[in-house]
Amino acid sequence: MKIGILAVQGAFAEHEAVLDALHIPYKEIRCMRDLQxxxxxxxxxxxxxxxxxxxxxxxxLFAPMRQWIADGMPVLATCAGMILLAQTIEGQDTAxxxxxxxxxRRNAYGRQLGSFHTExxxxxxxxxxxxxIRAPYITQAGDGVSILSTIEEHIVAVRYQNQIALSFHxxxxxxxxxxxxxxxxxxx
Amino acid sequence: xENRYELNKQLAQMLxxxxxxxxxxxxxxxxxxEAGACAVMALERIPADIRAAxxxxxxxxxxxxxxxxxxVSIPVMAKCxxxxxxxxxxxxxIEIDYIDESEVLSxxxxxxxxxxxxxxxxxxxxxxDLGEALRRINEGASMIRTxxxxxxxxxxxxxxxxxxxxxxIAKVAAMREDVLYEEAKQLQVPYELILYVHKNGRLPxxxxxxxxxxxxxxxxxxxxxxxxxxxxxxxxxxxxxxxKRAGAIVKAVTNYTDAQMIxxxxxxxxxxxxxxxxxxxxxxxxxxxx
Numbered sequence: 229m230k231i232g233i234l235a236v237q238g239a240f241a242e243h244e245a246v247l248d249a250l251h252i253p254y255k256e257i258r259c260m261r262d263l264q265x266x267x268x269x270x271x272x273x274x275x276x277x278x279x280x281x282x283x284x285x286x287x288x289l290f291a292p293m294r295q296w297i298a299d300g301m302p303v304l305a306t307c308a309g310m311i312l313l314a315q316t317i318e319g320q321d322t323a324x325x326x327x328x329x330x331x332x333r334r335n336a337y338g339r340q341l342g343s344f345h346t347e348x349x350x351x352x353x354x355x356x357x358x359x360x361i362r363a364p365y366i367t368q369a370g371d372g373v374s375i376l377s378t379i380e381e382h383i384v385a386v387r388y389q390n391q392i393a394l395s396f397h398x399x400x401x402x403x404x405x406x407x408x409x410x411x412x413x414x415x416x
Numbered sequence: 417x418e419n420r421y422e423l424n425k426q427l428a429q430m431l432x433x434x435x436x437x438x439x440x441x442x443x444x445x446x447x448x449x450e451a452g453a454c455a456v457m458a459l460e461r462i463p464a465d466i467r468a469a470x471x472x473x474x475x476x477x478x479x480x481x482x483x484x485x486x487x488v489s490i491p492v493m494a495k496c497x498x499x500x501x502x503x504x505x506x507x508x509x510i511e512i513d514y515i516d517e518s519e520v521l522s523x524x525x526x527x528x529x530x531x532x533x534x535x536x537x538x539x540x541x542x543x544x545d546l547g548e549a550l551r552r553i554n555e556g557a558s559m560i561r562t563x564x565x566x567x568x569x570x571x572x573x574x575x576x577x578x579x580x581x582x583x584x585i586a587k588v589a590a591m592r593e594d595v596l597y598e599e600a601k602q603l604q605v606p607y608e609l610i611l612y613v614h615k616n617g618r619l620p621x622x623x624x625x626x627x628x629x630x631x632x633x634x635x636x637x638x639x640x641x642x643x644x645x646x647x648x649x650x651x652x653x654x655x656x657x658x659x660k661r662a663g664a665i666v667k668a669v670t671n672y673t674d675a676q677m678i679x680x681x682x683x684x685x686x687x688x689x690x691x692x693x694x695x696x697x698x699x700x701x702x703x704x705x706x
Contacts, residue, residue: 276490362513
């Protein structure tokens with residue numbers, strides 16, 4: 229098994245540390261050359277979605293990666309990654325991969341002073357630590373989207389087909405269960 | 417409080433692999449965001465102009481900072497003077513995402529830095545070597561950058577600071593545990609921070625390059641030397657084609673080992689900022705705040 233990790237900007241090294249701990253091989257995706265290998269799943273890390281979205285286009289990664297995801301490749305997307313997958317981004321006319329029928333609100337908890345850490349239930353796993361950094365949340369979820377977790381009535385984790393999208397950062401906490409769930413998808 | 421400090425360090429982690437750009441107006445902030453900046457630093461004058469104008473330079477007008485906060489969706493940072501905790505309180509009150517306690521501005525206190533543990537918002541501080549970095553972290557900084565020499569367009573000092581930092585980290589990592597106490601004493605830092613560096617072979621917070629980055633090649637150089645991201649100050653808006661140069665530096669930071677790509681990115685960028693050589697500088701900002 230091999231996982232691709234989008235590494236154009238953001239906290240990709242933290243996901244790599246989790247995969248290292250789980251002894252799962254991975255490669256960073258920074259340019260077109262990196263796409264010339266087969267992956268069993270892809271991770272979209274946290275960071276700034278505006279930067280990542282722009283670089284995906286300019287480095288010509290966008291179309292091939294969108295095709296992978298549309299064709300059913302498992303995806304684990306955290307924070308900015310979730311914004312990349314959302315079909316609609318509030319206040320913006322354009323979206324990025326747009327492969328999950330959800331609407332997201334960027335910086336939904338405000339500026340850095342609104343960042344927080346909590347523990348909450350995640351469907352199929354139980355209580356997990358959740359770290360939100362200038363995080364988005366989901367304001368609308370369409371047909372077929374399964375809601376994995378809500379905090380104070382805001383949706384913060386969903387699964388749609390093979391895509392898992394999270395407002396928070398499991399890679400920052402020493403709890404690997406969400407990654408393990410994603411890796412199970414990749415094995416199938 | 418511990419929790420807030422963790423969250424503040426984690427915001428810096430999200431900025432990694434990115435470029436933080438100095439901007440002085442909402443229009444420049446928009447250009448920076450569109451060019452791919454992962455954050456902007458709001459300030460009244462860019463360092464090259466501060467250097468040229470002389471005089472005392474202070475925190476920016478909160479109205480101007482608010483204008484920039486409204487113009488962009490990426491994190492907004494702003495500078496306060498070294499030791500000027502009242503300026504920092506103001507920046508916290510307007511919900512800035514990161515405060516840079518910066519040697520670029522005139523220091524307000526020649527002995528004490530701000531007790532950054534008193535604050536909820538995160539701080540980034542400049543450092544020339546491991547001792548300075550760990551002293552700032554002990555005071556509560558959740559991100560470090562090299563000091564370099566701001567407003568010069570000369571990369572030599574940022575390179576020197578990054579190399580000094582890395583070689584000191586490698587040295588501490590290779591030490592016997594029983595000599596770490598003496599090393600902590602020499603560097604004037606707490607033993608626990610030295611122990612962290614010894615065990616992990618890195619700083620306990622994210623470390624960016626700053627001070628003198630003017631070209632995509634400068635950015636790639638700093639990334640290859642171990643920077644986790646880059647601040648660009650005067651280098652962008654003092655150059656001939658800010659938009660194009662900003663975009664090129666962003667891509668050079670992502671693909672910092674891809675010389676072929678950086679060759680293309682470096683072509684046709686227009687004029688780089690003129691720059692001042694180290695020997696021609698009257699004022700060494702890096703000497704401020706140790």
